[in-house]
Amino acid sequence: MADPILSVRDLHTYFVADEGVVRAVDGTSFDLHSGRTLGIVGESGCGKSVTAKSILRIVERPGRIVSGQIMLRRQNGSTVDLTTLPTDGRDMRSIRGGEIGLVFQEPMSSLSAFHTIGNQLMEAIRLHTNLSKRAIREQAIELLAMVGIPRPAQRIDSYSFELSGGLRQRVMIAMALAAEPRVLIADEPTTALDVTTQAQILDLIRRLQQERDLAVMLITHDMGVIAEMADDVVVMYLGKEVEKGPVDDIFHAPRHPYTKSLLRSIPSVLAEPRSRLATITGSIPHPFARPGGCPFHPRCPDRHAVCEITVPAEVVIGENHVTACHLYNKVAA
Amino acid sequence: MTVLDVRHLRKHFPLRQGLLGRTSGYVKAVDDVSFSIEAGETLSLVGESGCGKTTTSRCILRAIKPSSGEILFRTANGEKIDVASLDKKQLRPLRRQMQMIFQDPFSSLNPRMTISEIIGEPLLVNGMTGTAERNKRVADLLELVQLPSAYLNRFPHAFSGGQRQRIGIARALALNPSLIVADEPVSALDVSVQAQIVNLMLDLQDRLGLAYLFVAHDLSVVKHVSHRVAVMYVGRIVEIAPTTSLFNTPGHPYTEALLSAVPVPDPRRRAQRIVLEGDVADPSDPPSGCHFHPRCQYATDQCRTETPELREIAPGHSVRCLRAEELSLLGVPTGA
Numbered sequence: 001m002a003d004p005i006l007s008v009r010d011l012h013t014y015f016v017a018d019e020g021v022v023r024a025v026d027g028t029s030f031d032l033h034s035g036r037t038l039g040i041v042g043e044s045g046c047g048k049s050v051t052a053k054s055i056l057r058i059v060e061r062p063g064r065i066v067s068g069q070i071m072l073r074r075q076n077g078s079t080v081d082l083t084t085l086p087t088d089g090r091d092m093r094s095i096r097g098g099e100i101g102l103v104f105q106e107p108m109s110s111l112s113a114f115h116t117i118g119n120q121l122m123e124a125i126r127l128h129t130n131l132s133k134r135a136i137r138e139q140a141i142e143l144l145a146m147v148g149i150p151r152p153a154q155r156i157d158s159y160s161f162e163l164s165g166g167l168r169q170r171v172m173i174a175m176a177l178a179a180e181p182r183v184l185i186a187d188e189p190t191t192a193l194d195v196t197t198q199a200q201i202l203d204l205i206r207r208l209q210q211e212r213d214l215a216v217m218l219i220t221h222d223m224g225v226i227a228e229m230a231d232d233v234v235v236m237y238l239g240k241e242v243e244k245g246p247v248d249d250i251f252h253a254p255r256h257p258y259t260k261s262l263l264r265s266i267p268s269v270l271a272e273p274r275s276r277l278a279t280i281t282g283s284i285p286h287p288f289a290r291p292g293g294c295p296f297h298p299r300c301p302d303r304h305a306v307c308e309i310t311v312p313a314e315v316v317i318g319e320n321h322v323t324a325c326h327l328y329n330k331v332a333a
Numbered sequence: 334m335t336v337l338d339v340r341h342l343r344k345h346f347p348l349r350q351g352l353l354g355r356t357s358g359y360v361k362a363v364d365d366v367s368f369s370i371e372a373g374e375t376l377s378l379v380g381e382s383g384c385g386k387t388t389t390s391r392c393i394l395r396a397i398k399p400s401s402g403e404i405l406f407r408t409a410n411g412e413k414i415d416v417a418s419l420d421k422k423q424l425r426p427l428r429r430q431m432q433m434i435f436q437d438p439f440s441s442l443n444p445r446m447t448i449s450e451i452i453g454e455p456l457l458v459n460g461m462t463g464t465a466e467r468n469k470r471v472a473d474l475l476e477l478v479q480l481p482s483a484y485l486n487r488f489p490h491a492f493s494g495g496q497r498q499r500i501g502i503a504r505a506l507a508l509n510p511s512l513i514v515a516d517e518p519v520s521a522l523d524v525s526v527q528a529q530i531v532n533l534m535l536d537l538q539d540r541l542g543l544a545y546l547f548v549a550h551d552l553s554v555v556k557h558v559s560h561r562v563a564v565m566y567v568g569r570i571v572e573i574a575p576t577t578s579l580f581n582t583p584g585h586p587y588t589e590a591l592l593s594a595v596p597v598p599d600p601r602r603r604a605q606r607i608v609l610e611g612d613v614a615d616p617s618d619p620p621s622g623c624h625f626h627p628r629c630q631y632a633t634d635q636c637r638t639e640t641p642e643l644r645e646i647a648p649g650h651s652v653r654c655l656r657a658e659e660l661s662l663l664g665v666p667t668g669a
Binding site: 043044150164165166167194195196197198199200202203221222223224225226227228230247248251252261262263265266267268269270271272273274275276277278279280283284299 | 381382493494495496523524525526527528529531532535550551552553554556557558559560576577580590591592593594595596597598599600601602603606608609611612613665666667668
């Protein structure tokens with residue numbers, strides 16, 4: 001495989017509050033490659049969104065990146081560690097929305113209700129290019145057409161509230177791609193949408209990825225969406241990556257007890273009607289009450305004494321397939 | 334035993350325009366919907382946002398007054414009462430028999446009340462004034478939803494989403510209802526917790542013989558809870574069938590498209606899906622003929638002009654499509 005375009009190495013992002021420290025991201029490493037999709041999956045509080053915000057350097061206070069590296073291969077060929085750049089500096093501003101595009105979950109709250117979608121889209125183009133006004137408008141119409149908005153030349157002067165959820169999300173994608181980024185971060189891009197609209201948006205992301213050779217980082221809680229879209233998968237739990245590997249391994253040869261339990265507990269359209277679901281006991285702990293040792297041990301069906309004390313190290317169990325679990329670490333167990 | 338029998342239910346919201354607020358048209362949010370639910374049965378209402386599934390459930394609970402139609406509810410003493418025609422005062426004794434479980438467990442519990450007050454309130458309002466008796470019932474209800482009775486005096490903020498949803502269920506069950514309307518009860522929950530609540534709802538139904546009207550957009554969850562499923566599109570039921578028939582052999586092109594859009598959690602099954610063009614029709618100005626025809630890949634000229642009726646194509650399986658018999662549509666076979 002070619003060199004990654006973005007490499008995250010041992011990232012730690014903590015939120016320091018009066019009540020204690022929330023280790024929202026606690027040691028995550030992964031690579032993004034051109035033309036490939038990395039799925040990051042986990043339940044609430046697993047740190048998947050904070051990981052994305054860390055890359056874009058938009059973590060809200062009191063959160064901050066405590067350690068780790070985020071290496072981005074830039075358009076001019078140089079490599080830069082994003083954690084060392086000032087958040088509001090010139091470099092970071094041209095990377096955010098420029099070299100790295102992003103799409104959020106809520107298209108309603110991410111678009112301004114006071115400006116037409118054309119205005120917002122043209123602003124995104126203007127910030128990252130030196131085109132004339134007329135050329136910018138033409139390019140905006142082209143972008144709207146590219147993301148499948150009907151009658152783009154008329155729709156460009158609509159306000160976001162005049163559009164349906166699916167069309168709004170298409171506008172968001174057009175904005176994210178306005179500056180021709182090579183990396184696209186999509187944080188729950190279809191969660192607020194109906195299932196038929198979700199299928200349209202996922203199709204669109206896939207098509208644009210092929211056309212533009214984009215590296216896509218797709219964050220979701222939906223294992224179905226991951227199975228549909230991802231080439232590689234990172235499974236996170238309470239800020240830790242518990243397992244990562246090729247999508248087929250994750251679904252057909254999962255090794256970590258959390259991945260296994262999660263896969264068993266998802267409802268499926270293929271299931272027998274009225275069949276009970278397998279459950280994971282307990283619930284996700286409060287961030288201030290994170291268990292010691294392996295964060296999953298209180299809910300784990302295969303736990304041992306060592307799990308309560310020692311944080312498991314990552315073990316390589318297959319090609320590009322690693323898991324952080326004591327079951328596979330012969331030395332510690 | 335039929336608990337609920339809805340006949341020709343309609344809810345039309347007037348569209349007002351101009352200075353004088355003259356009615357310029359109607360949004361037909363619910364347009365001639367009929368179905369029934371037996372004791373111990375789950376009927377799911379599914380469809381995209383704006384299809385009228387929530388409006389239907391709100392009419393049944395009489396949170397809003399339907400424009401026309403009958404809602405026949407079987408009361409505890411066996412009478413059949415048309416809920417649609419009752420006024421506020423007459424509704425009161427019936428309300429305890431039909432209860433609701435809400436989507437958002439965070440906003441549906443009062444943060445200033447303890448768990449025992451939240452669950453005990455419906456009992457108190459309905460005349461169970463003895464403290465000891467009420468506390469006993471609340472403790473029983475907590476046990477029913479598998480929460481430790483030690484939690485009685487805590488406040489909602491101390492609980493996780495799943496635990497709060499259990500509290501909401503306990504409150505709904507306090508007055509021994511026969512019908513539970515659950516509007517997206519698990520869609521705000523994490524996957525691992527969602528499974529627990531789905532199982533709990535199945536268990537409670539088996540134990541107490543409850544009838545569920547389950548309103549949801551997630552077809553995977555619907556498959557796990559339903560005996561029968563009704564698919565709605567722009568205010569109308571387009572297909573209603575037993576769960577297995579609906580998923581295995583859908584009869585309406587819209588159902589086929591919905592099923593094909595559900596992501597299957599298996600990367601080896603990245604199917605060729607039917608991606609519907611365009612958006613859901615505007616219920617204030619629905620397309621002529623069959624409402625679905627502009628998005629339907631099987632539409633003919635007849636579909637543009639003629640409005641199909643809901644008709645039975647197999648026992649218990651009704652479809653609102655002119656071409657239901659001739660089309661052979663793709664389902665998702667169980668266990669495939």
